Amino acid sequence: MKFLVLGSINLDMTFSVDHIVKKGETESSTGLTINAGGKGANQAASLAKAGSIVYFAGKLGEDGKWVLDTLSSFGADTTLSIIGKDERTGEAIIQLDKSGENCILLFPGGNRKFEEEEVKEIISHFDEGDYILMQNEINLLPVAFKEAKKKGMKIAFNPSPYEKILMDLPLEDVSLFFVNEVEAKEMSGYGKDAKGEEDFIAMGRILSSKYPDAIVVLTAGKHGAYAFEKAEYAYSPIVDYPVEDTTGAGDTFSGYFLKALTSGSSLKEALDISSIASGLAVSRKGAMGAMPYWSEVMDVYQKSI
Numbered sequence: 001m002k003f004l005v006l007g008s009i010n011l012d013m014t015f016s017v018d019h020i021v022k023k024g025e026t027e028s029s030t031g032l033t034i035n036a037g038g039k040g041a042n043q044a045a046s047l048a049k050a051g052s053i054v055y056f057a058g059k060l061g062e063d064g065k066w067v068l069d070t071l072s073s074f075g076a077d078t079t080l081s082i083i084g085k086d087e088r089t090g091e092a093i094i095q096l097d098k099s100g101e102n103c104i105l106l107f108p109g110g111n112r113k114f115e116e117e118e119v120k121e122i123i124s125h126f127d128e129g130d131y132i133l134m135q136n137e138i139n140l141l142p143v144a145f146k147e148a149k150k151k152g153m154k155i156a157f158n159p160s161p162y163e164k165i166l167m168d169l170p171l172e173d174v175s176l177f178f179v180n181e182v183e184a185k186e187m188s189g190y191g192k193d194a195k196g197e198e199d200f201i202a203m204g205r206i207l208s209s210k211y212p213d214a215i216v217v218l219t220a221g222k223h224g225a226y227a228f229e230k231a232e233y234a235y236s237p238i239v240d241y242p243v244e245d246t247t248g249a250g251d252t253f254s255g256y257f258l259k260a261l262t263s264g265s266s267l268k269e270a271l272d273i274s275s276i277a278s279g280l281a282v283s284r285k286g287a288m289g290a291m292p293y294w295s296e297v298m299d300v301y302q303k304s305i
């Protein structure tokens with residue numbers, strides 16, 4: 001079984017700041033680093049570092065070739081990615097504050113320039129039972145959903161960044177959702193912000209009954225993570241490492257969860273493993289570069305059981 005991540009690839013321009021800049025304010029940063037990123041590429045990196053057979057297909061310019069090289073150095077196959085001569089690689093302007101929290105502004109670049117034939121060609125390399133993992137940073141998601149379904153692939157979807165139009169996708173074809181609390185609230189139609197366990201469970205249950213064929217994984221930041229499957233759910237608290245940089249924490253979680261679940265772990269085991277992986281990732285700076293390898297995660301996991 002293979003994984004295809006059809007998704008974004010970005011140059012992450014990370015500005016270290018005292019606080020996230022406010023409207024009308026100018027602030028001088030204390031540092032600038034350029035990291036390999038993009039939700040799609042990050043999730044492919046997480047799957048690769050966890051030991052999966054993963055293909056990453058993104059669209060970018062020559063300026064982002066080093067990001068693809070970084071991704072292949074982690075073990076991902078990037079040969080289905082498209083480097084356009086006149087394309088510019090997507091960019092993310094990230095403000096990273098003293099507590100490790102961030103806010104992100106995106107320039108889509110090549111990420112939103114896929115053509116229909118390109119998407120079809122990429123998906124033609126996969127077979128029934130393979131997984132496709134997508135997020136909302138590329139164009140032509142409806143085409144990708146349709147082609148993946150035709151092939152009998154399993155669809156894993158992370159509706160991030162959330163937009164209302166995503167609800168027009170054939171979401172009943174999804175096997176696995178990765179949602180955070182904002183996405184869960186929007187997609188479930190839950191009338192209030194989540195404050196604690198009761199709200200997270202209520203949102204998850206609504207989504208689970210709306211999409212009964214899917215597993216719904218809800219990551220709730222410092223409140224931990226939940227996984228819902230029909231009437232059942234599992235929970236895992238966060239693994240508390242000192243926070244350096246939360247960029248890519250959710251992406252680490254998604255990749256590890258998919259790897260663990262498809263390797264035979266229960267929902268609870270997959271949540272616990274993924275919580276360790278993302279805890280380790282946030283304790284270091286950067287996105288895909290900060291993600292741990294499977295052996296490091298297993299060392300911590302074995303000691304915890």
Ligand code: RIB
Pocket residue numbers: 008010011012036037038039040042091092104137247248249250251287
């Ligand atoms: O999920 C984190 C990622 O979101 C960053 O790497 C940035 O590129 C944006 O795509």
